[in-house]
Amino acid sequence: MYNKEQVISLQNSTKEWLGEKKPIEIDSKNIEVLRDLLRFHEHRYYVENDPLISDYEYDMLYKKLEEFEKDNPSLITKDSPTQRIGVGLIKDFPKTQHLVPMLSLENSYDDEDLLDWDRKAKELSGLSEIEYSVEPKFDGASISLIYENDLLIKGITRGDGETGDDITPNIRQIKSIPLSAEFSKHNIQQIEIRGEILMNKNNFKKYNDSLIEEGLPPLANPRNAAAGSLRIKDTAIVSRRNLEGFLYHVSYISLLNENKKEEIHTHSDMLKLLWDLGFRSPKKEMKVLKGINDVIDVIKDFEKERDHLPYEIDGMVIKVNDLGLQEKLGMTSHHPRWAIAFKFKARQATSKLLSVEYQVGRTGAVTPVAKIQAVPIGGVTVSSISIHNEDYIKEKDLKLGDHILIERSGDVIPQIVKSMPELRVGTEAEIVFPKNCPICNHKLFKLEDEAVWRCVNLNCKAQVVERIIHFVSKDAMDIKSFGEANVRKFFDLGILKSIPEIYDFDFNLLKDIEGFGIKSIDNLRNAIEASKTQPLHRLIYALGIRFVGETTAKTLAQKVNNILDFQKMSEEELMKLEDVGVKVAKSIYEFFNNEDNIFMINKLMELGIKPHKQQHENIAGTLSGQSFLFTGTLSKLKRSEAELMVEKNGGKLLPGVSSKLNYLVTGEDSGSKLEKAKKIPSIKILSEEDFLKMLPL
Ligand code: IVH
Helix, strand or coil: CCCHHHHHHHHHHHHHHHCCCCCCCCCCCCHHHHHHHHHHHHHHHHHCCCCCCCHHHHHHHHHHHHHHHHHCHHHCCCCCHHHHCCCCECCCCCEEECCCCCCCCEEECCHHHHHHHHHHHHHHHCCCCCEEEEEEEECCEEEEEEEECCEEEEEEECCCCCEEEECHHHHCCCCCCCCECCHHHHCEEEEEEEEEEECCHHHHHHHHHHHHHCCCCCCCCHHHHHHHHHCCCEHHHHHHCCCEEEEEEEEEEEECCCCCCCCCCEHHHHHHHHHHCCCCCCCCCCEEEECHHHHHHHHHHHHHHHHHCCCCEEEEEEEECEHHHHHHHCECCCCECCEEEEECCCCEEEEEEEEEEEEECCCCEEEEEEEEEEEEECCEEEEEEECCCHHHHHHCCCCECCEEEEECCCCCCCEEEEECHHHCCCCCECCCCCCECCCCCCEEECCCCCCCCEECCCCCHHHHHHHHHHHHCCCCCCCCCCHHHHHHHHHHHCCCCCCHHHHHCCHHHHHHCCCCCHHHHHHHHHHHHHHCCCEHHHHHHHCCCCCCCHHHHHHHHHHCCCHHHHHHCCHHHHHCCCCCCHHHHHHHHHHHCCHHHHHHHHHHHHCCCCCECCCCCCCCCCCCCCEEEEECECCCCCHHHHHHHHHHCCCEECCCCCCCCCEEEECECCCHHHHHHHCCCCCEEEEHHHHHHHCCC
16 A cells, blocks of 8 residues: 555654654645545554554644644545544434345355365356465455545445445444545546454453443354444444454446546455555455365465454355456356355354353352353353343343354353244243342342342352452462362361451361362462462452452552551542542442451451552662563563562553553463554563563673
8 A cells, every 4th residue: 555665754754743843733735644644544553453653643643633623624524534533423324225236155164065166167167277366254244335436435234235224424433444545546436345344352352341341241252243333323432342344345346437448357456456545455364376276275274273363254255366257157146156155163053041040259240150051162062151141131032941042252252142932842931030149048139220130248158259269369369279169168168258267267177178288288378378468459459349450459559558548538539540430439438438348357457468568669770660561471480570570670560551561571372462562663572581681680
């Protein structure tokens, strides 16, 4: 899209616009220069995945344009980068016809199917070998885009293939889809392009986590998340979903000058043209191959890579590369003959819902878990599956004895996609949500704005045991030899009934218990002892205050000298802290105004817990003023040791990747954090060795 000289010149121009001393002032003459700069950086970020400026710098440039347009509304153009947002609420999505019906593809499942398809294509064309292009079959929501005179005028869902919903305002939120492109330079007046809208795995996970945090059921797969997002009637929400668009097929073109010849003769060249015009086509993913045997090899290689891709694919699409030959092969009544989809092994399976058990969590939330007939999906056998809450059971229309469709998307925990009411035989039974806690029989309650039923009895055994498990866990007090299994065992035996009892444990009682020798008892004793001096933020997190995760715990720990100082803070004061909103402040306030909790904290202190505040700031050292984050498995140091070294040498630890981060230290299997950091040029990526070299001898 941009050649080397253009990149250098655009980057130099960016610096001038951002200039520390005398940045360029925007005016009516250079406004389009700034827009082109923003389009360039959007393309680097959203299409190429390789930004050249930080998010902050982009925001500075964007604001410059936005403010100027606000003062000069007559200068706003439809394809200005500011015009993606601001549409607000959409009333409804009008029905619109596709220029060409959106047919789907014939499916194939094994080599045999592909050989058959190739044989037919050769027969029909009279050729002895055909050139194919192979590309991923993106697993999202399919759409078509119409551009007229270089401007995006419509984005339409597939609908019934002939007519879909006009979702243009939502499509405009997707930053990898250009609002304008220079089709006219290629003699194109109108063009319809087909593609797929996706939510990548990383964003899907974040989105599902946010649903769970709000007590809502997560979605079964990123495809549903993408399709659902496209139907939201608030463009601001759609924008926040960070959808992506892959464009892979041109279904219609009308020329500006009919007398001029068309330039493009192959599918692969068409993908290149789309890429050059600023679209995220699968140009880089696609392979052009002669003959079906090489195609089969490439498909096999790709299937192995499936889990390493940042987005979901459910197969590959094989297309005849020569567009002339495509036309010659034509269509059946259902499918084009020039393309076929190869479907990877399903990550879906059908099963039967046998019974429902109810689990009570640390916060008293009662979660129904369906026990199902065991089925293998993508290499794991699934026999129980969370069905989240009462509303979810109603929404999915689940009954005991129902046939169900389940899916395991990548590394996401399995979910029920749907029940199959058409297969019911009459013996299926209603799932009746309990009115009382299945553990302590206390009445269950549900808040008006929550979907979750809760046991509010703080002494409910299930909650107590879950709270102890959380307290000793790795990210909390990290009492190594304790672990979930031991906590449950000791709790059932009646030798551990509350969190403070961990520090008043009678080790003599373990002598008679199978599996506990002198060595393991010693280990346990030492681990408990060592945990007494864990940093304050770990204790705050370990207390299991609702909505207080590790990051918030760290923020809180910096604000007080003693944990009981929170007793004196009002909700308003708490809300002044970073990351603490109304909900979190209320929860912290309630926790420290509850007698039982204060009693427990005092008891812990009495038993020798001495949490220390970690000094993040004010230590002068070789790493002063520098911030660090660790990701992946380190080989020489433990993560906690490495973090301590940063702090001891005056450095700061950050909870996530942002433009504030200076160094990301990567170990083995560094995942999404590394990917994200690569997009921010100011972050330096270090190996464990590089990091160790930064430390004083
Ligand atoms: S080509 C006329 N290429 O999968 C043929 N489709 O099962 C146009 N899909 O309907 C489609 N990735 O919604 C094509 N690289 C790709 C694709 C792809 C996903 C979807 C598309 C299609 C369905 C076929």
